[in-house]
Amino acid sequence: MSKRMIILVIMLILLFTIALQGCSNKKEVVTRSTFMLNTKLDISVWIEDKNRGVEIIQECFKRISEIEEKMSVNIENSEVNKINDHTQKEFISVSKDTSEVLNASLKYAKLSNGAFDPTIGKLVELWGIGKENFRVPKKAEIDEVLRYVDYQLLINNGENKFKLAKDHMRIDLGGIAKGYAGDEVYKIIKKNSVEGAIINLGGNIIALGTKIDGSNWRIGIQDPFEPTGTHIGVVEASDKAIVSSGNYERFSIVNEKRYHHIIDPKTGYPSENGIISATIIANYSMDADALSTAVYVLGVEKGLELIENMENVESIIITKDYKVYLSSGIKGAFEIKNNKFQIVNQD
Structure with missing residues (x-):
């Protein structure tokens, strides 16, 4: 085999190898x-x-x-439900995850003047929108539940511990x-x-x-x-x-x-x-x-x-x-x- 042919074969092998590598690295x-x-x-x-x-x-x-x-209200022992179940009692320790989300919720509640409110849980339960138990509540029922919606009553003691300052309030982090x-x-x-x-x-x-x-x-x-x-x-x-x-x-x-x-x-x-x-x-x-x-x-x-x-x-x-x-x-x-x-x- 001539020197030129040897060089040509080597070049073809290199090109083929590069092509194979390109195929194997395709995303x-x-x-x-x-x-x-x-x-x-x-x-x-x-x-x-x-x-x-x-x-x-x-x-x-x-x-x-x-x-x-940690955060679902549909899970009985979630950290959020532990806070919900101990309203007006002791502070409840939560994980870094839940603490971060609760603090962000309070931040956006304040920024929006309450248009976003993590303590909307009782209203969500009352309406049951999209669920089998949905019904249109009476105005008197809504007015009663509104007494328990106030993000300013979700208290953080600064150490990943939270509590609700009024009985019967409920957090919902669905938003x-x-x-x-x-x-x-x-x-x-x-x-x-x-x-x-x-x-x-x-x-x-x-x-x-x-x-x-x-x-x-x-x-x-x-x-x-x-x-x-x-x-x-x-x-x-x-x-x-x-x-x-x-x-x-x-x-x-x-x-x-x-x-x-x-x-x-x-x-x-x-x-x-x-x-x-x-x-x-x-x-x-x-x-x-x-x-x-x-x-x-x-x-x-x-x-x-x-x-x-x-x-x-x-x-x-x-x-x-x-x-x-x-x-x-x-x-x-x-x-x-x-x-x-x-x-x-x-x-």
């Missing part, structure tokens, strides 16, 4: 789903090793289960715990050097990193008038949480009237101020979770005012007359796909 999507936190959870990671991807997702689900065990779980999942996936993932915890979305081609993720914003998966528009995101609260998520219908699960802590009734969907885009899922509820309850004007006073937080508000209100930082980055909707404050 593929690994997706797993489960049901926790009273909703369907989907986690997708783009990774070279499929088995490793499955292990990472299972670690995420285990972490979510730990959080649910924020899922967000905290999302942030914890993000941490797990990030520490495993995954460069691209989509975390979907019942509509609480976290877009981690970028797509394989390096471009940002394109996240659809739910059309509140249409079935799940129908979008009014798209927002690009990388390492952001996108959380929506809407009257389409969980509701009951009586005499053709829709009663949704987002209850105004001040009136005791499902919030009615023209908003039917409030989406928050933020660095952290827990922040976006609490703020989506707060903005929904506050209404367009006060909701936008709250968001404009916060750094690295944006909002997309949809009203029942098909109008869309954007916070200043998202203008130009949100693309309408359905001409039924109109952005009214684009300038």
Whole structure:
């Protein structure tokens, strides 16, 4: 064999080896789903090793289960229920997880002037929206229960110990715990050097990193008038949480009237101020979770005012007359796909 032929063979072998390495290092999507936190959870990671991807997702689900065990009001011995069951008595010690979420709840309750309130538990129980025991309470019943809704009576002694200062009060972290779980999942996936993932915890979305081609993720914003998966528009995101609260998520219908699960802590009734969907885009899922509820309850004007006073937080508000209100930082980055909707404050 001539010297030229030998060089050619070596080059072909090298090219073939490189091609094989390229194939073996190709990233593929690994997706797993489960049901926790009273909703369907989907986690997708783009990774070279499929088995490793499955292990990472299972670690995420285990972490979510730990959080649910501590914070769910549907679990008898959860840390939250221990506080609920010892109202006006001694302080109850809780884990760092529960303490962090309770303190964040108090922070956002104060920022929103009570539009978000973690002590809304008795109202949630009274209405039972989306459950078999749902009924429309009488005004006298609502007025009675409102006596036990006041975030200022959730006391923290500064040492991961909490108590409720009035008997019969009840904490419900349904408007924020899922967000905290999302942030914890993000941490797990990030520490495993995954460069691209989509975390979907019942509509609480976290877009981690970028797509394989390096471009940002394109996240659809739910059309509140249409079935799940129908979008009014798209927002690009990388390492952001996108959380929506809407009257389409969980509701009951009586005499053709829709009663949704987002209850105004001040009136005791499902919030009615023209908003039917409030989406928050933020660095952290827990922040976006609490703020989506707060903005929904506050209404367009006060909701936008709250968001404009916060750094690295944006909002997309949809009203029942098909109008869309954007916070200043998202203008130009949100693309309408359905001409039924109109952005009214684009300038």
